[in-house]
Amino acid sequence: MQLLRRGDSGPAVVEIRRMLTRFGLLAETSDDAASEGSGSDGSASDGSGPDRSTHFDPVVEHAVRAFQQQRGLITDGIVGPATYRALREAGWTLGDRMLALLISTPMCGDDVVALQEQLLELGYDTGRPSGVFDEQTERGLRAFQRDYCDIADGVCGPSTLRALRQLGARRVKGGRPHLLREQELLRQAGPRLRGKRIVIDPGHGGPDRGVVVAGVTEADLMWDLARRLEGRMAATGMEALLTRRENACPTDQERAAFANAAGADLVLSLHVDANRSMHAEGLATFHFGNGSGITSTVGEALAGYIHRELTSRTAMLDLGSQARTWELLRLTRMPTVRMELGYLTNLGDRRKLLDPVFRDVVAEGVLVGVKRLYLQGQDDQPTGTFTFSDVLARELAREPSEPATAVSPRR
Numbered sequence: 001m002q003l004l005r006r007g008d009s010g011p012a013v014v015e016i017r018r019m020l021t022r023f024g025l026l027a028e029t030s031d032d033a034a035s036e037g038s039g040s041d042g043s044a045s046d047g048s049g050p051d052r053s054t055h056f057d058p059v060v061e062h063a064v065r066a067f068q069q070q071r072g073l074i075t076d077g078i079v080g081p082a083t084y085r086a087l088r089e090a091g092w093t094l095g096d097r098m099l100a101l102l103i104s105t106p107m108c109g110d111d112v113v114a115l116q117e118q119l120l121e122l123g124y125d126t127g128r129p130s131g132v133f134d135e136q137t138e139r140g141l142r143a144f145q146r147d148y149c150d151i152a153d154g155v156c157g158p159s160t161l162r163a164l165r166q167l168g169a170r171r172v173k174g175g176r177p178h179l180l181r182e183q184e185l186l187r188q189a190g191p192r193l194r195g196k197r198i199v200i201d202p203g204h205g206g207p208d209r210g211v212v213v214a215g216v217t218e219a220d221l222m223w224d225l226a227r228r229l230e231g232r233m234a235a236t237g238m239e240a241l242l243t244r245r246e247n248a249c250p251t252d253q254e255r256a257a258f259a260n261a262a263g264a265d266l267v268l269s270l271h272v273d274a275n276r277s278m279h280a281e282g283l284a285t286f287h288f289g290n291g292s293g294i295t296s297t298v299g300e301a302l303a304g305y306i307h308r309e310l311t312s313r314t315a316m317l318d319l320g321s322q323a324r325t326w327e328l329l330r331l332t333r334m335p336t337v338r339m340e341l342g343y344l345t346n347l348g349d350r351r352k353l354l355d356p357v358f359r360d361v362v363a364e365g366v367l368v369g370v371k372r373l374y375l376q377g378q379d380d381q382p383t384g385t386f387t388f389s390d391v392l393a394r395e396l397a398r399e400p401s402e403p404a405t406a407v408s409p410r411r
């Protein structure tokens with residue numbers, strides 16, 4: 001192909017500008033700006049035509065250099081065969097086209113990279129995520145399809161993409177493989193609670209009393225709640241571990257390190273809130289996420305289940321389930337949910353929290369939320385109606401939803 005460089009113009013430049021724009025490296029050209037024929041870089045531009053959108057101007061050259069740098073190409077600002085091929089490959093998103101092994105001219109692109117990364121993270125060996133659909137990629141894809149799809153034809157089409165999506169989640173697009181792994185671990189874990197290792201994190205403790213109102217302390221309340229939850233979890237055969245002793249206050253880093261070292265399946269962090277206004281009230285749950293698409297999908301699902309059970313059982317004001325990047329949420333390697341169980345500064349919430357029966361209701365709601373996570377929606381019992389004895393009965397009976405294949409033992 002003809003080399004394209006600064007000063008060139010024509011349809012090939014239009015195509016390159018379009019690709020660079022799509023990758024966010026070049027601003028959209030407005031018709032007004034184009035007809036003016038001058039910009040901040042006017043002196044460097046040759047200004048030979050009124051329509052700059054067909055021109056390889058210094059701005060385009062800068063964008064080409066940026067692209068070359070991102071892709072590990074020689075950064076010369078000239079579009080030759082290697083840069084042109086890389087531009088074309090970068091334009092493919094997983095799902096844009098069917099992917100299969102073509103011996104003579106292998107399919108290449110960012111969609112192939114995304115497929116390879118997802119399969120690798122799910123434990124299927126596609127070789128290095130090279131972006132080239134080769135024999136090894138096909139072998140890995142077929143192995144995945146044998147486990148998750150109706151046919152193992154080695155073609156990545158709609159049914160394969162659907163299976164990949166189901167292991168991922170709404171917001172997961174290629175390139176966030178560790179989130180797919182979280183989903184896969186959840187699927188492998190099966191619906192039973194028995195054997196699951198849960199870390200319960202009663203907030204504050206020791207010299208740190210948390211919120212203190214009228215002699216009532218968050219640290220003591222959450223310790224009591226944690227013990228109630230621990231007892232119920234133990235009764236179902238779960239292994240419940242607490243992040244602290246009654247009179248200790250580890251840092252968030254220490255609590256996260258404890259959960260990581262224990263290899264916990266989930267972490268549940270218990271807090272109450274406070275506000276200068278006595279009118280602030282209600283219940284909120286939090287999971288790891290940054291609000292722009294990065295999220296712990298399993299954490300989000302767990303937070304949602306717990307939140308719905310608790311709002312339905314306690315009649316506390318619903319303050320929603322939200323993504324946060326707080327230390328404990330960020331540093332734990334497993335899905336973690338933090339609950340803010342009402343405002344101790346609010347009379348109504350405080351009265352509820354002081355009632356041991358209410359704390360039993362909360363413990364039961366949290367346990368049922370966890371159970372619902374492991375059932376992965378394979379359950380028709382309405383929110384708020386699943387009781388502790390239901391959960392126990394389900395644990396003792398053989399679950400119809402339990403997979404026929406053996407669950408791999410914990411390492």
Ligand SMILES: [Zn+2]
Pocket residue numbers: 203204210211218270271272
């Ligand atoms: Zn707190």
